[in-house]
Amino acid sequence: MDRAARADAKKLVAGFKAVGFTPIGVSLREAAKDLGTSGKRRIVLVSDGDDTCAPPPPCDVARELKKQGIDLAVDVIGFRTPSRHVRS
Structure with a gap:
């Protein structure tokens, strides 16, 4: 993104x-x-990290999209997130 797009x-x-x-x-x-x-x-997913409306679980959706052959990257920005470990 250039400066104007970022703004x-x-x-x-x-x-x-x-x-x-x-x-x-x-x-x-x-x-x-x-x-x-x-x-x-x-x-770009911006979240507090709590999926309060599941289902479907986000990891299941990611697997579903991958099976469909979608070339997708998801960048996650967490704010005010509790300290915890995430398994891949």
Whole structure:
């Protein structure tokens, strides 16, 4: 991203309002649909880390997308997350 694109992205993110629910699995699935059907794709997931609306579990969705042949990377940005270990 160039400087202008970063500034625009920051403005958009600053305008988001958290509403208290985090449907991570559903959100990953829907975001992947929005990214088209070919080429490398990337999702930036910003979350407090608590998937409060499961199912589907986010790891199950990631496996589902991989089985579909989707070339997708998910970058996760956690804020105010508890200290814990995550298994791959």
